[in-house]
Every structure is written in structure tokens, then in C-alpha cells.
Amino acid sequence: MRLAAFRRPSDEPGDRLTGLVLGQGEHLRIHPFAVDADLVVLLAQSRDRREQLADEAAAGDGLPLSDVVLLPPVYPTSMRDFLTFEAHVDGMERGHGAPGVPEDWYLAPIFLFMAPHAVTGPYDDVEMPPDTERLDFELELAAIVCRDVRNASPEEARDAIGGYCVMNDWSARDVQGREMKLKLGPSKGKDFATTIGPWVVTADELEGFRDADGFLDLPMTVSVNGVQVGADRSGHMGWSFEQLVQHASRASWVKAGEVLASGTCASGSLAESWGRTGSLTPPPLQVGDVVEMTVEHIGTIRNHVVSAASTAPPVPPARRRVATSA
Amino acid sequence: MRLAAFRRPSDEPGDRLTGLVLGQGEHLRIHPFAVDADLVVLLAQSRDRREQLADEAAAGDGLPLSDVVLLPPVYPTSMRDFLTFEAHVDGMERGHGAPGVPEDWYLAPIFLFMAPHAVTGPYDDVEMPPDTERLDFELELAAIVCRDVRNASPEEARDAIGGYCVMNDWSARDVQGREMKLKLGPSKGKDFATTIGPWVVTADELEGFRDADGFLDLPMTVSVNGVQVGADRSGHMGWSFEQLVQHASRASWVKAGEVLASGTCASGSLAESWGRTGSLTPPPLQVGDVVEMTVEHIGTIRNHVVSAASTAPPVPPARRRVATSA
Numbered sequence: 001m002r003l004a005a006f007r008r009p010s011d012e013p014g015d016r017l018t019g020l021v022l023g024q025g026e027h028l029r030i031h032p033f034a035v036d037a038d039l040v041v042l043l044a045q046s047r048d049r050r051e052q053l054a055d056e057a058a059a060g061d062g063l064p065l066s067d068v069v070l071l072p073p074v075y076p077t078s079m080r081d082f083l084t085f086e087a088h089v090d091g092m093e094r095g096h097g098a099p100g101v102p103e104d105w106y107l108a109p110i111f112l113f114m115a116p117h118a119v120t121g122p123y124d125d126v127e128m129p130p131d132t133e134r135l136d137f138e139l140e141l142a143a144i145v146c147r148d149v150r151n152a153s154p155e156e157a158r159d160a161i162g163g164y165c166v167m168n169d170w171s172a173r174d175v176q177g178r179e180m181k182l183k184l185g186p187s188k189g190k191d192f193a194t195t196i197g198p199w200v201v202t203a204d205e206l207e208g209f210r211d212a213d214g215f216l217d218l219p220m221t222v223s224v225n226g227v228q229v230g231a232d233r234s235g236h237m238g239w240s241f242e243q244l245v246q247h248a249s250r251a252s253w254v255k256a257g258e259v260l261a262s263g264t265c266a267s268g269s270l271a272e273s274w275g276r277t278g279s280l281t282p283p284p285l286q287v288g289d290v291v292e293m294t295v296e297h298i299g300t301i302r303n304h305v306v307s308a309a310s311t312a313p314p315v316p317p318a319r320r321r322v323a324t325s326a
Numbered sequence: 327m328r329l330a331a332f333r334r335p336s337d338e339p340g341d342r343l344t345g346l347v348l349g350q351g352e353h354l355r356i357h358p359f360a361v362d363a364d365l366v367v368l369l370a371q372s373r374d375r376r377e378q379l380a381d382e383a384a385a386g387d388g389l390p391l392s393d394v395v396l397l398p399p400v401y402p403t404s405m406r407d408f409l410t411f412e413a414h415v416d417g418m419e420r421g422h423g424a425p426g427v428p429e430d431w432y433l434a435p436i437f438l439f440m441a442p443h444a445v446t447g448p449y450d451d452v453e454m455p456p457d458t459e460r461l462d463f464e465l466e467l468a469a470i471v472c473r474d475v476r477n478a479s480p481e482e483a484r485d486a487i488g489g490y491c492v493m494n495d496w497s498a499r500d501v502q503g504r505e506m507k508l509k510l511g512p513s514k515g516k517d518f519a520t521t522i523g524p525w526v527v528t529a530d531e532l533e534g535f536r537d538a539d540g541f542l543d544l545p546m547t548v549s550v551n552g553v554q555v556g557a558d559r560s561g562h563m564g565w566s567f568e569q570l571v572q573h574a575s576r577a578s579w580v581k582a583g584e585v586l587a588s589g590t591c592a593s594g595s596l597a598e599s600w601g602r603t604g605s606l607t608p609p610p611l612q613v614g615d616v617v618e619m620t621v622e623h624i625g626t627i628r629n630h631v632v633s634a635a636s637t638a639p640p641v642p643p644a645r646r647r648v649a650t651s652a
Contacts, residue, residue, distance in 0.1 A: 077442070077443070078441065078442050078443055079439075080513075083508060083510060084644075086644065086646065086647045087647060089508075096509075102507055102508065104504055104505075104507045104508060105508055105644065106643045106644045106646070107504065107643055107644075108514070108640060108641060108643075109641065109644070110505045110508045110510060110513050110514075111510070111513045112438070112439070112510040112511055112513060113405075113438070113439035113440060113441060113513075113517075114439060115404065115439060115578060115579075116403070116404050116442075117403070117404060117578070117579035117580075117581050118578060118579065127577065129577045130576060130577055151636055151637065151638035152638065153638070178430055178433065179430075179436045180509055181428055181430045182409060182415075182428065182430060182431060182436045183422075183506055183509075183511065184409060184436060184437070184438040184511040184512070185438055185509070185510040185511025186510075187406075187436050187437045187438060187439075188434070188436075188573070188576065188577075188578070191439075191574075191577075191578040192577040192578050213645065215645070236647060237645075238644030238645055238646075239641060239644060239645070243641040243642075246638065246641050247514070247640075247641045248517075249638070250456060250514065250637070250638050250640070251453065251455045251456055251514075251517075251518040251634065251637070251638075252441060252443070252444060252514070252517040252518050253441075253443035253444065254443075255443050308577065310477055311477065311576070311577070312477035312478065312479070312572065312575070312576050312577075314434060314573075314576070315434060315435065315565060315569045315572050315573045316569075317432045317433055317434075318410075318412065318431065318432045318433075318435070318564030318565060319539065319541070319563075319564055319565070320412065320432070320564070321412045321413060321562060
């Protein structure tokens with residue numbers, strides 16, 4: 001089952017409906033659920049109850065994509081982005097002059113918390129952030145959590161994952177490069193936009209695509225201006241999504257509405273090519289570029305890079321203590 | 327004005343009231359606002375309206391601290407923790423073998439997003455997290471945002487700060503040290519507990535404590551088991567809180583209910599001493615220790631370190647690609 005968040009142009013800007021997605025291509029239709037149906041709550045319901053509500057929605061009129069604005073399927077209560085693709089780590093490390101994947105990477109799946117208010121809809125334009133000449137994308141698969149868990153068992157972790165969507169973790173590589181020298185990870189290099197969508201495919205719908213170890217194994221591709229520049233499979237993750245939930249929830253809350261993302265797959269970013277080749281090929285994203293990402297059996301997100309509508313000046317450099325104590 | 331979030335032992339576990347804090351020491355009383363008064367909404371109201379509601383609360387009966395459980399003043403919609411104290415950076419860098427503060431630190435205030443669901447109340451026990459033999463504290467001052475801003479001007483940034491509280495960013499140094507080798511910052515090293523409180527002091531109340539550059543300048547101290555181990559002043563931050571809001575909001579949403587923290591002040595963590603001296607002196611926190619932090623004109627938070635009630639086993643190491651492609 002595919003569940004989308006949307007509004008109609010006639011709705012108020014803050015309005016938000018949940019819809020059942022039926023059909024494909026030009027025959028695709030969004031069938032609204034009852035007005036108060038929350039997407040994360042639907043994910044947490046029993047399969048029987050969810051299908052009953054979906055049957056009711058399907059009985060009503062469907063809207064073509066041209067009549068709606070798709071919204072991010074969830075406004076996350078929190079967002080953890082992991083680093084689970086060995087080959088991506090290898091490429092990035094070589095770009096930093098390291099010999100390859102550090103042994104520490106294999107020990108446990110590290111992550112960083114992301115800007116939850118930066119999520120944007122699956123077809124929304126993305127504004128060029130300030131101070132960057134190296135705008136990049138990151139092709140990821142993301143799980144939507146539908147139940148609160150802490151110290152989750154494998155079974156609890158599995159039940160906590162309501163579904164999956166595609167994610168583009170837009171990144172300003174020069175900005176984050178300067179920030180990461182301070183050892184706390186990226187900050188402004190990633191907090192301007194994270195595209196998620198186009199909808200959530202429920203976990204039950206994807207059961208048939210697990211490999212022998214239980215890893216969800218879906219083909220993933222990314223193109224820039226219609227030319228494919230990266231492709232990988234989610235089965236190449238070092239840990240399953242259930243293991244990511246288990247790890248994240250050790251002595252910590254993972255709550256309904258939280259997004260847990262795979263991290264960038266191999267060849268799923270330009271920076272990985274830059275690291276491997278030592279040159280800016282393919283070139284950084286520019287205003288006017290279109291980035292399209294597809295995870296098979298889930299869907300496609302597509303975004304134009306546009307100029308910023310407004311910017312604010314940078315803050316001044318730090319006030320130095322030496323001045324204070326002089 | 328001091329505003330606390332609390333519940334009474336007779337309330338349901340999820341209940342949450344807002345109270346006006348009056349008096350000091352044994353005469354301190356929490357005067358409940360109307361049941362539906364939200365602390366962040368109160369911060370966003372005009373001073374006149376807030377004082378009118380406070381007068382109404384003050385006219386009612388007050389509860390002694392022994393009759394309530396203080397809660398985190400806010401369950402953050404998002405949390406950014408900065409790195410603004412030059413002397414702390416200097417100590418930590420020397421611990422890593424670096425010569426001192428990197429020049430990049432002075433350029434702009436970097437931050438990391440924190441675990442919003444990890445906040446705990448001002449007097450709550452803190453469970454020893456798994457896998458650590460180097461539990462530490464971090465003494466910080468935190469601003470509570472009460473208005474949504476993006477590309478904030480200096481005036482908008484000022485209006486967006488509703489008040490301030492004390493914060494202890496508990497940190498498992500050995501865990502985060504392993505994680506930070508992967509360059510994305512700490513993950514499990516910090517997502518188990520962040521203490522905030524004991525209440526919020528409104529920004530208007532602290533206007534008199536700004537220095538000539540407009541930086542809020544309040545003495546900060548931390549003690550372990552009654553012995554003071556660190557002290558600094560918030561005026562030693564490299565940027566003001568208004569500048570932190572401006573920086574965070576450049577091409578990014580900073581929303582009502584978000585917490586922006588100063589980062590660790592000088593001598594505000596054990597790790598800084600460990601870095602400067604090369605030895606584990608003072609020793610890492612142990613079960614039974616009591617950590618107490620005071621920011622003058624705001625208040626004191628106090629927490630016991632206790633054993634974990636339960637733990638979950640670690641996830642296995644990564645599934646290696648080499649095995650897949652063999």
C-alpha cells in the first residue's frame with residue numbers, strides 16, 4: 001500500500017491530507033482518507049484495519065497528481081541518518097586521502113541527527129543554499145517509524161517500521177568540509193533541504209524483496225538532467241533497517257514519526273566520484289539542474305535546483321577571548 | 327519570570343502543566359497556570375499578556391517542590407548544540423594532540439543536531455549508558471525558541487528567544503570517540519540523556535546581564551558530589567545567542583519549541599581536563615555520583631547517575647560486501 005501526504009491548491013497552506021495512491025503513470029490517482037487520518041497512525045494500525053480504511057478511500061473519487069501538491073509524507077519528530085554503505089564510505093575516505101574503509105565503520109552503524117524542519121516535498125524546488133560552490137545530492141532509502149521503541153528487540157524493531165520512502169539528503173560539500181574539521185559533523189552543510197517521498201510504501205508490501213539475510217534489497221538510481229549518474233541496491237547496506245532501529249534505540253527513544261535513513265548508497269553522490277577521481281567530475285549541481293531519484297517498488301522524487309528567494313548575511317567571526325583578557 | 331513544566335504525583339504519567347515559579351529555597355512555590363497554558367506559547371506572548379496571566383496564576387495556591395515532579399521545560403521540536411567556548415575547544419583539541427583552536431572555529435558557529443527525545447527533567451536520575459567507561463557531563467546554557475524564523479535579522483533573532491535554561495549534555499566519551507573517527511560527529515555517545523531545566527527564565531528578565539557587546543554574561547558552575555570541578559561565564563561565548571539564531575536560520579527553519587545550546591563552557595566537562603593533563607583526572611562519572619550545575623540568575627539542575635534498568639545487546643558488525651561479491 002502506498003500512502004501519500006498532500007494538499008489541494010484550494011486548501012489552506014498548512015492543510016494536510018492523507019491519500020491512498022492507486023494506479024501508475026497517467027492513471028495514478030490519490031484517494032483521500034477521512035480528513036483526520038494521520039499517515040503515521042495509519043502505519044501503526046493493524047494490516048486488516050488499514051486495508052479496511054484503504055477500501056473506503058478507494059471507493060471515493062481519486063485525484064490526479066496534477067490536482068494536488070504532494071507534501072513530505074511525514075514532518076519528522078526526529079531524524080537519524082546512518083552511514084551503512086561500505087562502498088560509499090570507501091570512496092569518501094579515499095577522497096580524504098585515507099586508504100579505504102576504517103575498521104571502526106564495521107563495528108556499529110553510526111549516524112547523525114538531521115534537521116527535521118528541513119524536509120521538503122517530493123517534487124518541491126530546492127533553493128541553492130548560501131556559501132556553496134559544491135552542491136551535491138545523496139541517494140538514500142528511508143524508513144518511517146510508527147511506534148515508540150527503546151531497547152528494541154528484533155521483533156519490536158520490525159514492528160516499529162511502518163514503511164519506506166526515497167530520500168535526497170542535499171549537501172553543500174564545501175560548507176560541510178569546513179565544518180567537519182571541528183569534529184562534530186556537518187551543520188549548515190546539510191540543514192537547508194532534505195527531500196523525502198514521493199509517498200510511503202508500507203513495510204508489508206515489500207516483504208517479498210528481502211534477501212536471504214532479511215535485508216531489504218531494492219535497486220536505487222539517481223540521474224541529473226536525465227542522465228543516470230549513480231546506481232546501487234539497498235541490499236548492499238551493512239546492516240538491515242531493523243538493526244538500525246535496534247542500534248538507535250539502545251538506551252534511547254526512537255519515536256513514532258521519526259525517520260531513519262540508510263545513508264548514501266555507492267555512487268549515490270557526486271562527492272564520492274570527486275573523492276575517487278580527484279576532480280570535480282561530474283560537476284557540482286547548478287541552478288536549473290534536475291535531480292531525479294528512483295527506488296524500485298517505491299517511487300521517484302524529482303527536484304529542480306533554483307536560486308534562493310532571499311538570503312541573510314553571515315554572522316561575524318567569533319569574539320576572541322584574547323581581546324577580553326587583554 | 328520563571329516558568330516551569332511539572333506534574334503532580336496524582337496526575338497521569340503523560341500530564342504536563344505549566345507553573346509560575348515564585349520565591350526561593352524552602353519558600354519556592356509553583357503556581358499553576360490554566361490547564362491548557364503551553365510554556366512555549368507563554369514565551370511567545372507579549373510581556374503584558376504574559377504578566378497578566380502570571381498575576382492570575384500567582385493569585386492561586388502555590389505548590390512546594392516536594393509536591394511536584396519538574397519536567398523538562400520543553401520537549402524540543404529540534405535541538406541544535408553549538409561549540410561556542412574558545413577555551414573548551416582549545417582543551418579538547420590539545421587532548422587530540424592538536425596545537426589549539428583551529429582557525430576554522432573562528433569563522434562561524436558550528437553545531438550538531440541532538441536527540442530531541444533524550445531530554446530529561448532537572449532532577450531526574452540519569453541511567454549509565456551501555457558500553458562506556460568514560461561517562462562525562464557538559465555544562466551549557468540553552469535558549470528556548472518561541473517563534474518560527476528563517477533568515478532571521480538581528481531583531482527577529484532577538485524576538486525568537488523566549489528564555490533560557492541550564493543544560494547538561496551527558497556524553498560517553500569512549501563511545502563518541504569511536505564514532506567520531508567516521509567524521510559525522512557523535513551518535514550513541516550523546517543520545518541517551520540531555521538534562522534541561524530547572525525552568526525557563528524569560529529573556530526580558532535577563533536583559534540587565536548583557537555585557538557591552540550585548541552578550542548574556544552569567545556565571546556558570548558544575549560540581550560532582552558537592553565539589554566544584556568547573557566554572558566559567560556565558561559572556562565567554564564566541565557568539566551571542568542572537569547570532570546563533572541568525573546563523574542557524576540562514577536558509578533553514580528554526581522553529582518554536584527548538585532548543586539552541588551554547589556548547590560546553592571552559593572547564594565545563596571532565597574531558598577537557600583529560601585533554602589538558604593526559605590523565606583521567608578527575609575520574610569519569612560512576613553510578614552513585616551526583617552532578618549539580620548552576621547558572622546564576624537561572625537556577626540549578628541536579629542529577630544522580632544510576633544503573634541502567636535494562637539494556638539491549640549490541641547489533642552485530644556490518645555484513646561485508648566482500649562476502650556478497652565473492
